[in-house]
Amino acid sequence: MFFDCRGAAVRRHMESIVMKYSEQAVRWAVAATVLACAGLINPRYTPVHVVAQSQTILRLEIRRQDDALRVRVDEALKGAAPAGGIRLDLSETEAQHAQALRKCVGEGGTLALLFIRAGAAHAADEDKPDDDADDQPAVQPRGRGALHIAGQWFVVSGGSGGVWEVDRLDTKLQETWAGGTDMLLGAVRYILADRTAAVPVVVGASWESHRKIATVAGRVYDARAVDLDDDGRWTLYLACDGGDKLLRWDAARSEFVDITQQRKLEARSKMAAWGDFDNDGRIDLASGDGRSIRFFFNRADGFSSGAQTLPIDAECIGLASMAVGAGGRAGVLASTAAGALMLVPDADKWAKTPLGDGGRPKGRAYACLVADFNGDGAIDVLQPMESGSLLYPGDGAGGFGRGVECDVQFGARASGACIGDYDADGLFDIFVAGPERCMIWHNRGGGRFEETLHLSGEIGYIARPNARSGITCDINSDGRQDILITYADAPPQMFFNRGFRSFGHAHSIDLAENELLAEAKSGQQAAAVADFNGDGAQDMALVLENGEVWVFLRRTEDAPVLAVRAVLPAAARRSGPVRVTGVRGHQSLGAWNVFPGVSEAYFGASAAGTIRLSWQFPGTRPQQQEMAVNDRVVRFLITPPNESSK
Numbered sequence: 001m002f003f004d005c006r007g008a009a010v011r012r013h014m015e016s017i018v019m020k021y022s023e024q025a026v027r028w029a030v031a032a033t034v035l036a037c038a039g040l041i042n043p044r045y046t047p048v049h050v051v052a053q054s055q056t057i058l059r060l061e062i063r064r065q066d067d068a069l070r071v072r073v074d075e076a077l078k079g080a081a082p083a084g085g086i087r088l089d090l091s092e093t094e095a096q097h098a099q100a101l102r103k104c105v106g107e108g109g110t111l112a113l114l115f116i117r118a119g120a121a122h123a124a125d126e127d128k129p130d131d132d133a134d135d136q137p138a139v140q141p142r143g144r145g146a147l148h149i150a151g152q153w154f155v156v157s158g159g160s161g162g163v164w165e166v167d168r169l170d171t172k173l174q175e176t177w178a179g180g181t182d183m184l185l186g187a188v189r190y191i192l193a194d195r196t197a198a199v200p201v202v203v204g205a206s207w208e209s210h211r212k213i214a215t216v217a218g219r220v221y222d223a224r225a226v227d228l229d230d231d232g233r234w235t236l237y238l239a240c241d242g243g244d245k246l247l248r249w250d251a252a253r254s255e256f257v258d259i260t261q262q263r264k265l266e267a268r269s270k271m272a273a274w275g276d277f278d279n280d281g282r283i284d285l286a287s288g289d290g291r292s293i294r295f296f297f298n299r300a301d302g303f304s305s306g307a308q309t310l311p312i313d314a315e316c317i318g319l320a321s322m323a324v325g326a327g328g329r330a331g332v333l334a335s336t337a338a339g340a341l342m343l344v345p346d347a348d349k350w351a352k353t354p355l356g357d358g359g360r361p362k363g364r365a366y367a368c369l370v371a372d373f374n375g376d377g378a379i380d381v382l383q384p385m386e387s388g389s390l391l392y393p394g395d396g397a398g399g400f401g402r403g404v405e406c407d408v409q410f411g412a413r414a415s416g417a418c419i420g421d422y423d424a425d426g427l428f429d430i431f432v433a434g435p436e437r438c439m440i441w442h443n444r445g446g447g448r449f450e451e452t453l454h455l456s457g458e459i460g461y462i463a464r465p466n467a468r469s470g471i472t473c474d475i476n477s478d479g480r481q482d483i484l485i486t487y488a489d490a491p492p493q494m495f496f497n498r499g500f501r502s503f504g505h506a507h508s509i510d511l512a513e514n515e516l517l518a519e520a521k522s523g524q525q526a527a528a529v530a531d532f533n534g535d536g537a538q539d540m541a542l543v544l545e546n547g548e549v550w551v552f553l554r555r556t557e558d559a560p561v562l563a564v565r566a567v568l569p570a571a572a573r574r575s576g577p578v579r580v581t582g583v584r585g586h587q588s589l590g591a592w593n594v595f596p597g598v599s600e601a602y603f604g605a606s607a608a609g610t611i612r613l614s615w616q617f618p619g620t621r622p623q624q625q626e627m628a629v630n631d632r633v634v635r636f637l638i639t640p641p642n643e644s645s646k
Contacts, residue, residue: 040458041504042175043201047184050146050176051191055079056116059185060086061109062149069105071112077188079116082162086114088147089158093166097154100169104150111181112149113188116159146173148181151455179502180455183423186500194586198606203496203506205476205537208555210516212548213256218242220543221270225530226283227597228263228298230570232635234530235259236541238549239269244287247549249533256532256551264302267294271367274598275321275330276570277345283570283597286332288312288319293332293343310350314338318367321595322379323575323618324398330575333381335367340383344398355381355392358403362388366410371419371428371593372579373443377616379577382430384410384417391447396618407449408441410434415488420472420481422456423501424590426581431483433467438485442501457502459483459495466490466523473529473538475506475554477561477604479582479589482506484540486524491517492542509552516552519544536561536633538602564611564627565635566601568594578638580615594638601638605629617641 051057056079061072069088073081090098104110145156145164153173156164177184177199191197213236222239228246236256238245244267246260269287277284282298287307293316295308314336324331324344332343333355340355355368363386373380378394383403389410390403410417414434422429427443440456441449454460463485471484480497487493491512495503507513511520525543532539537554544550566580580601582589589611592601603611608630616622617640627634 040175040178041201041498045176046199046201047177047187048191048197048199050115051078051188053117054115055118056081056114057188058086058114058116060112060114062088062105062112063109064102064105064107069102072109077113078192084162087163088156089163089165091165094168097168098166100152101149101154101166104152106150110149111185112147113181113184114156114164115146115148117144146170148177148184151178151180153177177502178457178460179500180452183455183500183502186423186425187502190499190586196585196607197587199498199502200478200480200496201498201504203476203482203494203504203508204478205496205506206508206555207516207552208557210550210552211256212550213247214245214258214549216240216242216245216543216547216549218268218547220525220547222272223526223528223541223543224274224598225528225532226274227567227570228283230282230597232565232567233534234532236528236530236532236549236551237272237274238526238543239267239272239287241268241270241289243267244269244272244285245549251534262302263298264305265296266303266305267296267307271316271319273319273321273332274595275332275575276596277321277330277332279329279345279571279573281569281571286319286321288316288334290316292316293319293334310343310352312336312341313352317365320368320370321575321598322370322381322577328398328573328575328618333368333370335365335383337365339365340368340381355383356400356402358383358390358392359388359405362386362405362409364410364412366414366417369417369419369430371577373428374445374447375427375579377579377620377622378618382406382408384408384414384430384432386410386412394618398618404447406447407451409439409451411436411439415467416469418470418472418483419593420483421590421592422481422483422497422503424480424499424588426579426588426591428579428591428593429501431470431472433470433485435466435488437465438463438467438470440501452501455501457495457498458505459503462505463493463495464490468524469527471527471529474563474602474604475509475529475538475540477537477563477602478606479584479587479604481590484527484529486527486542488523490523491520492524492527492540494540509554517542517550519546519548520550522546531633536563560631561633562605562608562629562631563633564601564603564605564613564629565633566592566594566603566613566615566638567635568596568638570596574617574638574640578615578617580613580638582614583612584609613638 057077059075071086147154155167158165225234236247267287271288273286285296297304318335320333334341366384369382378396381392383390389408392400430441432439440453442452466488494506528541540552581591582603
């Protein structure tokens with residue numbers, strides 16, 4: 001554990017850092033100290049223990065008024081609130097700890113949680129203390145409470161007449177929960193509602209094997225899983241200026257084979273989008289070179305050699321498939337430095353129209369992200385930019401309203417981004433990888449986003465600079481969305497989700513820690529995560545700087561993999577993307593952004609049970625389906641109303 005490795009001296013040193021330096025400096029200082037220790041998460045004391053040992057849990061609003069803190073009790077989550085309310089007493093608090101608490105309280109009211117336990121210590125009582133008498137469990141027997149505010153823990157004691165003395169900032173309790181207070185509130189509600197609730201402390205996954213499956217000439221710009229035949233089998237696709245590649249698992253031979261020539265694919269891509277562009281029920285490839293798009297149509301006997309070419313009038317920086325026009329026909333969104341273009345199929349031609357009006361430019365533009373960001377069932381487009389972004393709300397009929405300015409900032413040199421629902425609230429968040437740092441833009445709803453990497457657990461200080469891409473996945477099949485980060489000059493890192501956007505470092509599958517694939521230390525060009533060998537568990541594919549392609553297969557023999565895979569058929573009129581959410585009992589499994597043939601909603605389950613799926617196509621009513629998951633992975637086809645699901 002983190003602070004146990006050096007005892008009280010380390011903890012006092014870290015607390016002095018928290019008091020003295022800026023937020024960014026604190027994160028790097030913490031990171032440097034953590035590297036000398038054994039890890040942050042306490043496996044013996046999680047929020048489940050905190051809730052179980054708390055006699056009373058109160059949701060508070062704390063405000064600054066002159067030099068005092070005013071407390072309002074908004075809700076008793078467990079037990080009953082004192083009739084006379086709550087007051088925080090700082091009169092005997094050391095100046096630096098009092099100052100730290102005041103800094104946690106913003107200009108308006110700030111959310112806080114007060115955990116009150118009758119009797120003995122309110123902390124990891126099982127932890128063996130060091131010889132240093134001061135290095136005892138975080139809350140001593142005289143202390144009966146812990147206050148969580150703005151991602152920080154404070155020990156409080158007393159409680160007589162509702163008055164609580166603030167003893168100290170307690171960094172040791174970060175081992176129990178490192179994350180935002182709003183996220184801890186979500187975890188507490190979940191724990192109180194579900195007697196089987198868990199907050200994982202380890203990833204609980206391992207690699208069965210890893211193997212080199214190819215060596216690619218040229219630069220690889222993208223890697224992803226594609227379902228070429230709409231049969232549930234994932235093929236690894238690599239977009240490469242030296243010639244695109246298709247690599248597929250051959251179950252009979254228990255190895256990957258190169259099927260590029262067999263499928264007659266002759267594309268050379270710097271960017272790519274997959275969709276059913278000719279309306280024949282198979283996904284096709286839109287291949288971009290930065291100035292034009294070539295369409296390679298997926299036929300029964302292979303990709304057509306007579307590829308259609310469409311020039312783009314500006315430098316193209318990204319492609320995405322999306323439903324456009326009546327019936328949801330598949331089109332292409334081309335991101336350019338001058339703005340996004342919608343490419344709409346019209347008989348044998350393609351109409352090019354600007355996405356729409358918007359606010360003023362905010363620096364460098366990046367490739368657009370396509371998803372239902374506001375949860376209304378219509379496809380939206382987010383145009384990321386250097387110092388702010390534009391969110392174009394979809395009208396449900398293939399059109400978009402005026403771009404609305406939003407807070408998402410990618411910075412001057414972002415490398416890549418992915419979409420996920422990391423707090424499982426049904427709204428899509430955005431992970432940004434960049435040379436300087438990574439970011440998590442939390443979707444607060446109503447077009448509002450907040451950068452929260454520093455309030456997201458171990459990923460906040462372990463993620464490195466020079467990140468190249470991020471991939472949302474569920475590598476341990478537990479129903480919580482994880483993040484894989486690739487780098488230009490370091491091994492990749494996987495972070496498992498403890499729930500509610502608090503991430504832990506996945507030590508058991510970390511390549512560097514387990515001395516796997518030393519060549520990965522030089523960086524990765526691209527990566528993909530999917531169930532490539534068909535055993536139900538997600539695997540990891542890496543393209544190294546030297547062009548070698550490696551696949552890590554996840555071990556599944558220890559326990560059966562349980563999950564629902566919700567997919568869209570490839571037919572063009574259902575081209576999506578569609579937001580699909582899942583719920584298991586009292587546990588929200590969040591939302592996935594599902595495109596036909598290139599992504600799925602993967603709802604893993606730690607135990608047998610029922611998962612309720614919900615989705616909505618633009619212009620139609622919401623739909624639901626209960627899926628029983630007992631002893632295997634279930635594949636379910638998402639279809640519009642009045643169409644049968646298989």
